[in-house]
Amino acid sequence: MTFKLSPLSPPRRLLLGPGPSDAPPEVLVAMSQPVLSHLDPAFLKIMDETMEALRVVFGTGNRMTLPISGAGSAGMEAAMVNPIEPGDRAIIGVVGHFGARMAEIARRCGAEVETIEPTWGQILDPADIRRSLQKKKAKLVGVVHVETSTGVIQPLEEISRIVHEHGALFIVDTVASLGGIAVNADALKIDICYSGSQKCLSAPPGLAPLTVSETGMAALRARKSAVRSWYLDLTLLDKYWGTDRVYHHTAPVSMIYALREALRLTLDEGLEARYKRHMDAHRALAAGMQKLGLEFLVAPELRAPMVNAVKVPSGVDANAVKKRLLEEDGIEIAGGFGPLAGKIWRIGLMGYSARLENVERLLGAMKRIMGR
């Protein structure tokens, strides 16, 4: 055996892409704490604290509130594979890449999927969802709160009302929004709500916080067939995270340390103060972009503060600017997906990254690179 590696030494970056965001020092220190067994009483207490803190951030009293052991997309898959039985009808709002992914996952779970698809960068019209529900009974309606591919906030109140009038489950992706704007899962009567650890919560990527309403749990208990995924089966996960403490899989202990610590910092800061910090950073970025003569993709009233989609001016090579920012300034931003590739930059102001000094650093670097 001759293959050897040198010690790990990742470069320093300022993460201003649409996730992951920079993890605060306290979270990085938590990751380096010695590993506990997944059944150690001291770890079970850390799990309980994590669940309780997640309830606060989700705005819920749901008992079933836990981090799924996987990326945000594992949370999405858990939110689809648990309620769907083969042949169930699922209505999915697609206003960008992640709505499209939700529809694809629902199909693989065996659902008959109808998508509602306005142009990317727009929002869903609740009337379209009502029409689809009236046409034929659906098991669930899935929408994305903040679409990471476009930076649009989807208003949820009216859709929730319509979904529940028609007896369907309301599934909401809050991967980009949780911790950056209010989610209020109970007030919005969300039945399954999931997120990711690495965006506005600022833990490293690898966990998907998820919460299920009592209506949602009743639907899971009423299934006629076994959930197709054993790993993501919420009734099995409930037995480990709940009072039974029956071993399911080995929890990602260090990741849960990090999430617990990120949640501790979130609670210490206070949710309202945290939302204001995200909005302040967004406003500073918007003002700076205007000075640079750059426009947003999304209308002001629909803009998510944590995902800023900025149009690439004609004649500018989107990738070249992105590359120079990374190489010359150590700043990471992202480009567009699919129909928006090369047409937008996506600038994330999430969690620990959402600070005015970071906005200023980015604006200064863009001004220099673009010669404006």
Add this chain to the structure above:
Amino acid sequence: MTFKLSPLSPPRRLLLGPGPSDAPPEVLVAMSQPVLSHLDPAFLKIMDETMEALRVVFGTGNRMTLPISGAGSAGMEAAMVNPIEPGDRAIIGVVGHFGARMAEIARRCGAEVETIEPTWGQILDPADIRRSLQKKKAKLVGVVHVETSTGVIQPLEEISRIVHEHGALFIVDTVASLGGIAVNADALKIDICYSGSQKCLSAPPGLAPLTVSETGMAALRARKSAVRSWYLDLTLLDKYWGTDRVYHHTAPVSMIYALREALRLTLDEGLEARYKRHMDAHRALAAGMQKLGLEFLVAPELRAPMVNAVKVPSGVDANAVKKRLLEEDGIEIAGGFGPLAGKIWRIGLMGYSARLENVERLLGAMKRIMGR
């Protein structure tokens, strides 16, 4: 909002259960490095290094060699959901808890499952597998290399020969064995081989290294239906981890730092030296247990060095001893599962935990607690 948490401060333990094992200091330091984006060129290089190091440890040249973003059980689910199409026949060897889990997952993937079930603590008879394959064509045969619930090593050579004579795929769980005894995926013609990060590799739990042979990849490409899991779809993961670098899900960056660092230490130590260290620790434990008058569950020639199943003497409360070890000595060991609950302790000597000083510390504490 009044709920607050104090800073994380987990107690110190010596992890001598059947996983997770203690992570070495270098791995804990790696976890605390700043997060990179999952598409940063510097991170893509870390991914490449991780894949290359995994190939060495798996004993394979398979291009498709990567860590699945989840627990070992996610690796198990990936190994089943990718090859199985509804109605396919799967033959699963069940010599303990994890074989039973594999059968359950295969069923949920839509397979017609036949289990081969000797008594727990025994091994599979290749003749039984041959009979099952002769009876009716099977898509795959799945076995567990080291059964974590009993500490048995399953010899694989003859089973592999029989499986391939009958044109089935050979799937092997090396969650407990990889890094502690030789796996040799290529020599054994294993088509899908998966493991966990937290056992003999001594990274924290949360990743499932997995490798797929060319025959295995051909079987995946020949599927008629989409893989039921989007999150675990290996053809999609291949596009991210392979040369295309197409975004799939956000990789658990810090966990991959840790695995890469654990693999660096493994390569620095050398595989043969590492296997010898596991065997030396096991032999010291076996000699010490004999002095204490305690017996092993498994016959000497079938014992896995990293999972030591020790019989609880009659009249001794298995849980009480386990609890005192944790509370008085900070040492974690585990009890038995299912039919072996209360009848055995399981002592893990895995990765960084597999050292003579740890064996001595455990033997001293057990002697004191049991008054022997």
